[in-house]
Amino acid sequence: MKFLIAPDSFKGSLTAKEAAIAIATGLKRVYPQADYEVVPMADGGEGTVQSLVDATGGKIMTANVHQPLGEIVRAEYGLLGNSKTAVIEMAAASGIQYINEETRNPLLTSTYGTGELIRAALDQNVDQIIIGLGGSATVDGGAGMAQALGARLLSSAGQEIQPGGGGLADLDHIDITALDSRLQQTKIIIASDVTNPLTGKSGAATVFGPQKGATARMIAQLDQNLHHFAMIVNRDLGRNLEFTPGSGAAGGLGFGLLALTNAEMRQGIEIVTEYSHLAEKAVGSDYVFTGEGGMDFQTKFGKTPYGVAKVAKKVVPTAPVIALTGKIGHGAASLYEEGFIDAIFSTPNGAKSLTQAIREAKADVALVAENIARLIKMQ
CATH class of the missing domain: 3.90.1510.10 (Glycerate kinase, domain 2)
Structure with missing residues (x-):
């Protein structure tokens, strides 16, 4: 089993690298022996x-x-x-x-x-x-x-x-x-x-x-x-x-x-996926995890999760692309129609203030990744 993990930052709470490590941490609780390719991402802006x-x-x-x-x-x-x-x-x-x-x-x-x-x-x-x-x-x-x-x-x-x-x-x-x-x-x-x-x-x-x-x-x-x-x-x-x-x-x-x-x-x-050699690192992946702090209808206009999904689907077209996000915004469901992202999960664990959500982001992301891994294992 190989997981490609390529998120952007969760702005204000996790850098892209921290988000990627949190996702990997959760997955390893269920698949400790799997192969993990961790590639922190960005879309040309901050990070x-x-x-x-x-x-x-x-x-x-x-x-x-x-x-x-x-x-x-x-x-x-x-x-x-x-x-x-x-x-x-x-x-x-x-x-x-x-x-x-x-x-x-x-x-x-x-x-x-x-x-x-x-x-x-x-x-x-x-x-x-x-x-x-x-x-x-x-x-x-x-x-x-x-x-x-x-x-x-x-x-x-x-x-x-x-x-x-x-x-x-x-x-x-x-x-x-x-x-x-x-x-x-x-x-x-x-x-x-x-x-x-x-x-x-x-x-x-x-x-x-x-x-x-x-x-x-x-x-x-x-x-x-x-x-x-x-x-x-x-x-x-x-x-x-x-x-x-x-x-x-x-x-x-x-x-x-x-x-x-x-x-x-x-x-x-496009620049970040090229210089990080994302396509090469995606080869052989069974599942692809991406995400960022918020996702909505604008995500398909050059944002990281959409860009990662497009690259991954070209290399491993049968590998599900799963996105984690702190907030599922207006029109996010339209991403499914594009055929690149297969599932979107919100990461906050329960109702909490913004301050608490930021403080607990790492644990919440890991927990959601773990629960997704448990669903995968049930197949």
Whole structure:
């Protein structure tokens, strides 16, 4: 008997690795002699660095960087087991966790720290960098990132523009003669499920600006500034990317990466399944266990359990795929119609407060896995 165990994190309670170990713990109570392939997963957002480091035997690295408002913080990134691929979550340097109700202002927040993380990864002599674009505090089109990597974003007076989406209004021309030359030999893989363009009604400022503190007046200003940035990039760099799907991701960081690096954009779960060698590890599995903190109708749009199930069904089509989740949300039953996930189980053991549910998540997940194993044994 072989079990493939590949969950995402249960946000706020268990990392992907902890969730996977909890599932394995429960199954081993019934099948102590079975083979277990444990592969912590993520979908390109929070937890991607840790999941890929765990799955490949890599290591966590740290670097001093500037957070969105310019203070120095210690941020983590990952170096995968092959030592040739780095993985970065842009939120580690430029995330919304660094601002609050009083300080959030996308006219001022910058992606400069993300550029510093990229530079730190380049210092490790990698030839590939995976960058997850979720959770940003910024709407600067990746301008700060570009500046950190050596691009000069200059006003008509020849001065560097100010950080943040507000500073883009003063941009007159872009000088990339000092851009880090290592970027040309490095493949950048953008992990993002966002398809929004840079500007317009579906653009970075309009859709994502409010959650980062943008008022209606700010949104209009930011959208105009991003349009202006795109026009300058098109003129000076010859890249027309304003309406490219995904260029609006992370407040336009997708745009900046596409404009200045050898970047390609892919779904996060596809990247994680590829780099964790999930398909190879699924070979010979009799049962597949996956899951995450919550599952609903949106799960089929690039979330981890659905991505794991699709990969597993290609490799071992007869192996049941069982998902564990802290919350079964609206429309989760529609996942059965897709034909990849065979059963979904809620993990909390009885009615309890959120605090208690988080505290007892590991034991609850193990107990549900154990009970599922007992059902399997009855067959």
